[in-house]
Amino acid sequence: MKKKSARKKKTSLREKIVSQRLQAEKEFHRKHPHAKEFFEKKGLKLENVRQHSSKLLAAGTLAGGLLLTSPQLSVPSAKLPYDWVKVLTDAGLVSPKDSPNFLAIRLKEVLPKITCPLDPEVERQISFLVEKLSGIRVRASLEGERLLTCYGLIGAEQHLPRFLGDTVSQHDEWRESGITPGRGAWGYFVKNKNELSNEDILREKYYVAVQTLYLPDWEKRQPFLRDWYQYRKVMAINPQNGQAVVAVIADAGPAAWTGKQFGGSPEVMVSLGLHQGMRKGPVLLFFVDDPENKVPLGPVDFDSSFMPKITVAESSRKAI
Amino acid sequence: MSRIFYDHLIILNSLELKITDLGLGPEEKEALNQLVEETVHFRLMTRILDSLPREHHEEFLDFFHQAPHEERLLKYLQEKIEDIEDIIKKEIEDLEKSLLLEI
Numbered sequence: 301m302k303k304k305s306a307r308k309k310k311t312s313l314r315e316k317i318v319s320q321r322l323q324a325e326k327e328f329h330r331k332h333p334h335a336k337e338f339f340e341k342k343g344l345k346l347e348n349v350r351q352h353s354s355k356l357l358a359a360g361t362l363a364g365g366l367l368l369t370s371p372q373l374s375v376p377s378a379k380l381p382y383d384w385v386k387v388l389t390d391a392g393l394v395s396p397k398d399s400p401n402f403l404a405i406r407l408k409e410v411l412p413k414i415t416c417p418l419d420p421e422v423e424r425q426i427s428f429l430v431e432k433l434s435g436i437r438v439r440a441s442l443e444g445e446r447l448l449t450c451y452g453l454i455g456a457e458q459h460l461p462r463f464l465g466d467t468v469s470q471h472d473e474w475r476e477s478g479i480t481p482g483r484g485a486w487g488y489f490v491k492n493k494n495e496l497s498n499e500d501i502l503r504e505k506y507y508v509a510v511q512t513l514y515l516p517d518w519e520k521r522q523p524f525l526r527d528w529y530q531y532r533k534v535m536a537i538n539p540q541n542g543q544a545v546v547a548v549i550a551d552a553g554p555a556a557w558t559g560k561q562f563g564g565s566p567e568v569m570v571s572l573g574l575h576q577g578m579r580k581g582p583v584l585l586f587f588v589d590d591p592e593n594k595v596p597l598g599p600v601d602f603d604s605s606f607m608p609k610i611t612v613a614e615s616s617r618k619a620i
Numbered sequence: 621m622s623r624i625f626y627d628h629l630i631i632l633n634s635l636e637l638k639i640t641d642l643g644l645g646p647e648e649k650e651a652l653n654q655l656v657e658e659t660v661h662f663r664l665m666t667r668i669l670d671s672l673p674r675e676h677h678e679e680f681l682d683f684f685h686q687a688p689h690e691e692r693l694l695k696y697l698q699e700k701i702e703d704i705e706d707i708i709k710k711e712i713e714d715l716e717k718s719l720l721l722e723i
Contacts, residue, residue, distance in 0.1 A: 313638060314652060316719050321655045324662035332669045338681045346665060347658035353623055353688040414691060416623065449623075458640070481643025513650060552646065555653035557660050558636055559627040 350514070350556050354448065357417055358516055399433050399602030400542030407539040407584070415561070415582050417449045427586060430537065434544065434600050438535050438586035445528060447510055450586055452561025454508070454536065455554060456569045456579035462489040462496060462504050473505075474566035474575075485512075485552035486530045503531060506571075506597040507550035508585070509563030510534075514556065533588040533595060536564065538572040538581060544600035545571035546588060571599040623689040626664055629708045632656070635716050659715065667711045671701045 328346070329336050339346055406429060410422055418426075423440035430438050440450045459471050459479040466488075468479040484507075489500045512518055512529050529549050537544040547568050554560045562585055569575040572583065588595050639652055672680060683693055697704045 313642065313719070317652060317655045317659070320715065320719060321659045321662075324659045324666070328662045328666045331666055332677075334677065335665065335669055335681055338678070339685070342685050344685055346661050349624060349661055349688050350657065356687065357623065357689055414628065416689075416691075480640060482645055482649070485646045555636070555639075555650075555657065557630055557632065557653065557657045559630045 354514060354516060357448075400544070402542065403429065403433055403537070403544075403602075404540060404542035407537075407542070411451065411539055411582075411584075415449070415452045418451050423450060423586075426584065430535070430544070430586070433602055434535075436535060436546070436595055436600065437589040439589050440586055442587035442589055443528075445525075445587075447585065448514060449561055451582065451584055453559065453580060454562040454564045454569075454572070454574065454583040454585075455558065455560040456575065457507075457509055457551070457553075457563040457565055459566060460484045460489075460504050460507065460550060462500060463492050464488060465493070471504075474570065477566035484550055485509075486526075486550060489550075502597045503548050503550055505565060505567040506545060506547040507565045508534060508536060508547045508568060509551035509553040510549050510585070511554070511556070511561055512549075512552045533590050533593075533597075535586050535588050535600065536562070536568060536572060537584040537586075538574060539584055540581065541573050543571060543573050544602075546595055546597050546600060548597065567598075624661075625689060625691055625693040626708055629705055630660060630712050631709070632712060632716050635719055638720060660712070663711055663715055664708060667707060668697065668701075668704070671704065671707055672697065673700065676700055 325347070344352055407426065410425070411418075418440075420440070427438050427440060430436070440446060456477070457480075458477050459468055459474070461467075461479055461483055466479070468475045468477075470493075471479070489504060490496050510529070512525070515525065518525055531548040531550060533546060533548055535544055535546050545568050547565070550565075551563065554563050560580065562583060564572065564574070564583075566575065569579060572581070574581045574583075635656065639649065639656075642649075642652075644652065668680075669677060680693075680696065683690070683696065687693070694704070701707065
């Protein structure tokens with residue numbers, strides 16, 4: 301009976317969405333035929349405008365030649381603030397008293413107010429600072445792969461079922477967040493409960509969802525990309541408070557229309573200090589360069605980093 | 621990054637939860653999300669053009685085609701339409717209401 305009701309609900313919502321979709325297009329064509337004609341001439345389908353935007357951004361088009369008058373561009377300056385240069389070059393090894401706060405103050409200097417793709421030079425500078433503070437090597441681009449953005453909005457996700465039959469009561473923390481009825485984009489973590497290792501448990505605890513489906517080459521480069529992204533280690537940083545967490549990519553999403561670019565497990569959101577209120581906020585997301593799998597998953601403890609912090613080489617000083 | 625200048629005004633949290641609750645497989649969920657995505661673009665473009673004086677339509681469409689992600693598009697609309705942000709938000713609210721009604 302319950303199953304039947306769920307099926308009916310599914311059909312009902314799907315039918316409504318399909319109906320609204322058709323109605324919306326019809327209304328647009330009826331009221332604004334000149335706009336329909338305009339897009340046809342340009343070879344752009346309005347329903348695919350996000351892919352169009354993605355291609356433009358990937359090509360680095362900033363539309364600087366538009367007739368719009370404001371000189372403000374959405375991409376920040378690539379120049380490293382003086383304060384950073386001083387810290388990075390004079391101190392050599394960065395160990396401030398309050399690393400998260402130190403990081404947050406400096407990130408505010410270079411990040412735009414609204415999340416957007418960053419200038420590659422800014423990405424490099426942030427990676428450098430994070431690496432010096434945490435001892436963890438992070439990269440916006442790793443082995444030639446990169447996300448559509450490393451600066452976006454993250455929203456709270458539910459727990460993921462780790463195996464068929466997994467329930468929220470079997471997860472040890474943040475049960476109130478619930479569990480997704482369906483499996484993640486990469487399926488279950490293990491086939492059954494008996495196979496569940498400590499590593500699998502940690503992977504589910506500290507997971508993020510990223511928009512792999514919107515990568516321009518996602519379909520063309522299968523199964524390579526799927527394998528490359530599955531459980532890929534990343535560091536998420538809340539630029540507002542400097543709190544950071546190392547997690548793995550274990551799901552795809554969120555949908556583009558949500559306005560978010562990333563999703564975070566309950567534990568990830570807590571680690572970032574984003575588990576209350578809107579449970580959403582800006583984050584930086586970088587790949588962790590960890591070929592030997594030494595960096596543990598979980599909140600980054602800047603003060604007792606397990607890896608030696610990196611000293612600034614003469615060549616790096618010149619580079620900045 | 622796939623980004624449209626009005627993305628930050630789209631808040632469909634209840635719909636997002638409803639779709640999650642359906643427990644769909646990844647492919648089915650993606651297909652449904654794509655339909656919502658398309659509906660949003662058609663409805664918002666219709667409402668923006670409804671509110672924008674006709675003499676600015678070509679200019680706006682041209683800007684939009686060149687850089688749909690450009691946040692200055694919103695500034696452009698703000699100069700020409702009073703409360704454009706509220707108009708966009710209202711359109712999204714209406715869409716969500718109509719989808720979730722009696723579910």
